Amino acid sequence: MPAPSSPPMVAASKLKNLRRAELYSTLPCQRQVLITRPSLRPGFCGLTYISNERVPFGYTRINLKREDFFVHVTSEIGKLKKVLVYRPGFELEHLLPAYMQDMLFDEIPWLERARVEHDEFAEALRQAGAEVYYIQDLVTDIMADKSVKKNLINEHLELSNIADPDSNRAVLEYMLDLPDKETTELLTAGLHKKLVRDLKDHLTLSDLTPVGFPFYLPPLPSMYFMRDHGVMVGGNMLMSSMFSEARMREPLFLQAAIHHHPLFADVEILDTEPMPKGLEGGDVLVLNEQTLLVGLSERTTEQAIETLAQRLLIDLETVEQILVMQIPIKRAYMHLDTVFTMVDHDKFLLYPGIQDSVYLYRLSRGRGGRVHAEQLGHLTDGLSDALKRPVHIIMSGGPSLHQASREQWNDSTNTVAVAPGKVVVYNRNKLTNKTLRTAGIETIEVEGSELVRGRGGPRCMSLPLEREKI
Numbered sequence: 001m002p003a004p005s006s007p008p009m010v011a012a013s014k015l016k017n018l019r020r021a022e023l024y025s026t027l028p029c030q031r032q033v034l035i036t037r038p039s040l041r042p043g044f045c046g047l048t049y050i051s052n053e054r055v056p057f058g059y060t061r062i063n064l065k066r067e068d069f070f071v072h073v074t075s076e077i078g079k080l081k082k083v084l085v086y087r088p089g090f091e092l093e094h095l096l097p098a099y100m101q102d103m104l105f106d107e108i109p110w111l112e113r114a115r116v117e118h119d120e121f122a123e124a125l126r127q128a129g130a131e132v133y134y135i136q137d138l139v140t141d142i143m144a145d146k147s148v149k150k151n152l153i154n155e156h157l158e159l160s161n162i163a164d165p166d167s168n169r170a171v172l173e174y175m176l177d178l179p180d181k182e183t184t185e186l187l188t189a190g191l192h193k194k195l196v197r198d199l200k201d202h203l204t205l206s207d208l209t210p211v212g213f214p215f216y217l218p219p220l221p222s223m224y225f226m227r228d229h230g231v232m233v234g235g236n237m238l239m240s241s242m243f244s245e246a247r248m249r250e251p252l253f254l255q256a257a258i259h260h261h262p263l264f265a266d267v268e269i270l271d272t273e274p275m276p277k278g279l280e281g282g283d284v285l286v287l288n289e290q291t292l293l294v295g296l297s298e299r300t301t302e303q304a305i306e307t308l309a310q311r312l313l314i315d316l317e318t319v320e321q322i323l324v325m326q327i328p329i330k331r332a333y334m335h336l337d338t339v340f341t342m343v344d345h346d347k348f349l350l351y352p353g354i355q356d357s358v359y360l361y362r363l364s365r366g367r368g369g370r371v372h373a374e375q376l377g378h379l380t381d382g383l384s385d386a387l388k389r390p391v392h393i394i395m396s397g398g399p400s401l402h403q404a405s406r407e408q409w410n411d412s413t414n415t416v417a418v419a420p421g422k423v424v425v426y427n428r429n430k431l432t433n434k435t436l437r438t439a440g441i442e443t444i445e446v447e448g449s450e451l452v453r454g455r456g457g458p459r460c461m462s463l464p465l466e467r468e469k470i
Contacts, residue, residue, distance in 0.1 A: 070266075070466060071232060071235065071263070071264065071266075071267055071465040071466050072232070072234060072235045072466055072467075072469075073231075073232035073233070073234070073286055073464050073465070073466065073467050074234060074286060074288060074289045074467070074469055074470075075286055075287070075288055075289075075467055075469075075470050076285050076286055076287065076341070076342040076417055077342055077343070077344060077345065077417040077419070077420045077421075077467075077470065078419075078420070078467030078468040078469060078470045079129060079418065079419045079420075079467060079468040080125065080128060080129065080130040080416075080417070080418045080419070080464055080466075080467055081129070081130060081131065081465075081466040081467060081468060082130060082131045082133065082464070082465035082466035083125055083130045083131070083132055083133070083462050083463065083464050083465060084133045084134075084135055084138075084226055084254075084462070084463040084464075084465055085118075085121075085122055085125075085132060085133070085134060085135070085224075085226050085461060085462055085463070086134065086135050086136060086223050086224045086226050086461075087115060087118055087119070087122075087134055087136065087224070088109070088111060088114045088115055088118055088223075088224045088451075089111075089136070089185055089188055089189055089223070090111070090185065090188075090189040090219075091188050091189045091190060091219035091220050091221045091223060092108070092109050092111045092114060092221055093111050093189075094189060094190045094192075094215070094219035094221070095108045095109075095219070095221050096214075099213060102213075102246060103218075103219070103221050103222075103246050104221075104222055104244060104246050104247070104455075105221055105222075105453070105454060105455075106453070106455065107453040108453070109450045109451065109453040109454060110450050113449070113450045114224075114450040114451055117446070117447050117448055117449070117450055117451050118224065118451060118461070120446055120447060121424070121446045121448075121451070121458065121461060124424055124444050124446050125418065125424070125462065128418035128419070128422070128424075128444065129418070129419075130418065133263065133465070135226060135253050135254060135257065136181075136184050136185070136188070136253075138253075138257040138261050138263065139152070139184045139253050139256060139257060140180045140181045140184045141261060142256060142257065142260040142261050143180035143183060143184065144180065145260065146176070148256065148260050149176065149180065149183065150172070150176060151256075152187075152252065152253075152256050153171075153172055153175050153176065153183070153187070154172065155249075155252050155256075156187050156217060156249055156252060157171060157172065157217070159248055159249050160191070160216055160217045160218075161206070161213065161215070161216050161217070161218070162196070162206075162216050162217075163204075163206070164204045164206070166200060166202065167196055167199075167200060167204060167216070170196065170199040170200050171191065171196055171199065171216070171217075174199050175187075186217075187217070187220075187249075187253075188219070188220045188223050188253075189219055190215045190217055190218055190219030190220070191215060191216045191217030192214060192215055192216070193206065193207065193214055193215065193216055194214075196216050218246065218249075220246075220247070220249060220250055221454065222246070222247055222250065222454060222456075223250055224451070224454065224456075224461055225282070225454065225456045225460040225461060226254075226460075226461060226462060226463040227281045227282050227337070227459055227460050227461065227462060227463050228240055228242070228247070228250070228280045228281045228282045228335070228460065229250055229251045229253075229254045229281060229463065230251060230254050230281055230463065231281045231284045231286065231463075232286070232463075232464060232465055232466075233270060233286060233292065233312070233318060233319070234289070234318065235266060235267065236267055236268045236269065236270050236318075237254075237258055237264075237267055237268070237269050237270065238269075238270045238271060238281075238284065238308075239251055239254070239255055239269055239270075239271055239275070240279055240280045240281050241271075241274075241275035241276065241277055241278060241279045241280075241304060242277070242280060242299075243277055243278040243280060243298075243299040243300070243301070244299070254463075255269070263465075270311065270312065270316065270318065271308070271311060273311075275304055275307055275308070276301065276303045276304045276307055277301070277304070278299060278300050278301035278303070278304045279300050279301075279304035279305070279307075279308060280299045280300055280335060281463070282295075282299070282334070282335030282336065282337045282338070282456075282459070282460060283295035283296075283297050283299060283300040283335050283336045283337070284336075285336065285337070285340075285341070285342060287323070287342065287386070287387060288387065289319075290319055290320035290321060291319060291320065291321050291322070291323060291386055291387070292312070292319055292321075292322045292323070293322075293323045293324075293325060293336070294308070294322055294323070294324050294325070294336070295324075295325050295326075295327055295335060295336025295337075295340075296324055296325065296326040296327070297326075297327050297329065297333065297334060297335055297336055298329050298330065298331065298333065298334045298335075299334050299335055300335075300336075305322070305324055305363075306371065308322070309322050309363040309371045310371055313363065313364065313365050313371055314365060314369055314370070314371060317365075320364065320365075321362055321363065321364045321386065322362070322363040322364075323360060323361070323362055323363075323376075323382070323383075323386055324360070324361040324362075324363060325340065325358060325359075325360055325379075326358065326359040326360075326361070327339055327340075327354055327357070327358060328354055328357050332408065332409060333351075333354065334455065335460075337413075337414055337459045337460065338351075338408070338411065338413060338414055338455075338456075338457075338460075339351040339353075339354050339408065339413050340413060341413055341414065341415045341416075341417075341423075341459060342417065343394070343415055343417060343421065343423050343436065343441050344417075344420050344421040344440075344441060345389075345420055345421075345470070346387075346389055346390060346391045346392055347391070347392050347393075347394055347421075347439060347440075347441065348383070348391060348392075348393050348394065349393075349394045349396055349413050349415060349432075349436065350379075350393050350394065350395060350396065350413065351395075351396050351397070351404060351405075351408045351412075351413050352395040352396065352397065352401060352404050353401060353404060353405055353408065355379070355395075358379055359375065360375070360376040360377070360378075360379055360382040360383075361373060361374065361375050361376060362374050362376055362382070362386065379393065380392075380393055392439070394435060394436065394439045394441075395435070396408060396412045396413045396429075396431075396432040396435065397412060397429075397431050397432050397435070398431035398432070398434070398435055400431075403431055404431070404432075407428075407429040407431060407432050410426060410428055410429055410448075410452050410457075411426060411429075411448075411452055411455070411456060411457030411458075411460070412425070412426070412429035412431075412432035412433075412457075413432070413457075414456065414457030414458060414459045414460055415436075415457070415458060415459060416457075416458040416459040416461075416462050416464075418444070420470065421440060421441050421442060422441070422442040422444070423436070423441060423442070423443060423444065423458075424443075424444045424445075424446060424458040425443050425444070425445055425446070425457070425458060426445070426446065426447075426448040426452060426457055426458070427445035427446060427447055427448070428447075428448065428449065428452075433445060446458065
C-alpha cells in the first residue's frame, strides 16, 4: 500500500506577510487547521504550516483561533497569557574561565541543573495560566524557508570573528546543510575554530595561532535572559540595541521571528531605524498604556533613551510619557529590573541600597516636535504623579541592608508578575519573599541556584507577549 502523500502546505514564514484579517479571509476558520511539529519541551508545539487537508503522521491537528495570533502588552502586572523564553543550551558549556569577564559572567553555571531549574520555571508560568513559547523553536520553524535560514546565518556571520571570505563561505555552506534545529543550536552554542579548520582546504592566520579566543562565532551564554532582547509595547515590539559586544547577536533571533513567524502576524518593530548602542529590555518597564519607565543604567544610555523618546513620543505618538530612572552605574545593578520591579497596581519592589542615589525624570511631547525633559522629585511622589494614584515602595531584603545586598546579588528584586499582586521569585531570597508576602503580594517560588550564576532572575528570563488589559 503506498504511503499517504503529505497535504499541500503554506510555509509558516510566508504567512507573516498576511495581516490577521487577510489570514482569516484567505483560510476559512471552520475548515482551517494548524499543523504542528512535536516539541521536546512540554506544553508547546512549534508552528510549522497551515493546511485544510489531512494531517500527516506524527503531527497534531489544532483548531486555529484568533487569539493564537494575538500578542499585546500594556502593563507589567496584567495576567500573563503568553510568554517567550529560551531554554539554556550548550553555550553554557562553552564558557571558559579565561573569557568569563568578556562573556559577562562571574561564574560557570552547571548546564544540566540549569535546564532542570529552567523547566521548573517554565512550568510555574504555565501553572499560572501562561502559554510558554521557546525562541529556539520559533527560529527552527522559520528556517523551513531556506532563504530565511541563509539570511539569519549571514547576519550572525557579519558579527563574527571571521575575516577570511573563504572561511565565511565554508561556514555558511556547512550550516545551511545542517538540520534546522542543529543550525539554531550552533548559532547560540558558538562555532569553534577547530570545526572551521576542518571545513576548509587551506589555513589562515587565525587557524594557526595557538593562543587567543578559540571561537569564530562566540557562544551566547546570556541568551536565556530573553527579557533583554526586546519589549512588547502595546501590540508592537521595541527591539533592544545591546550595549556589550558579547550580546549583540542575541536579538537577531527575536527579530527574525517577528519578521517571519505567524505568531507575530500583526506585530511591527517600533525602532525601524538603527538605535544607538545601549537600550536593553531589562531597563524598560511598561507601567501602563501611556507610560514607559526606562532605566538609565550600566547598559542603557542617555543617547539611546533620547532617540527612543523622539521615536515613541514624537514620530509615532505610541505613549504619552517616558519616565527615566537613573540608577548607579554598577555591575550588580546592570539593569533597572535588578533593583526595581512592579508587583501590583500600586506597589513596587526596590533594593534599599540605591534609594538615596536614584534620580527620576519625565520625557513628554513638547512644542515644535521636541521632547520636553524635566526632573521629578522623590521616587514615590514622581511615580504617584505619573500613575495618578498613590504608590507604595516595598524595600527588599528585610530590615538589614547587609542582608538586602546579599539577596539583591541573588536577584531578589528581579520579580516577574503573572497577575496583579502575584509574582514569580527565586526561593533562595527568604527575607525579600517574606517582606513581599507581608505587603500582600503572593509569591511563587522557584529554584535558581544555577540560573542565578548568570546574574538574572525570573523577570530577566521571560519576555511577555500577551497580558490581560488592566
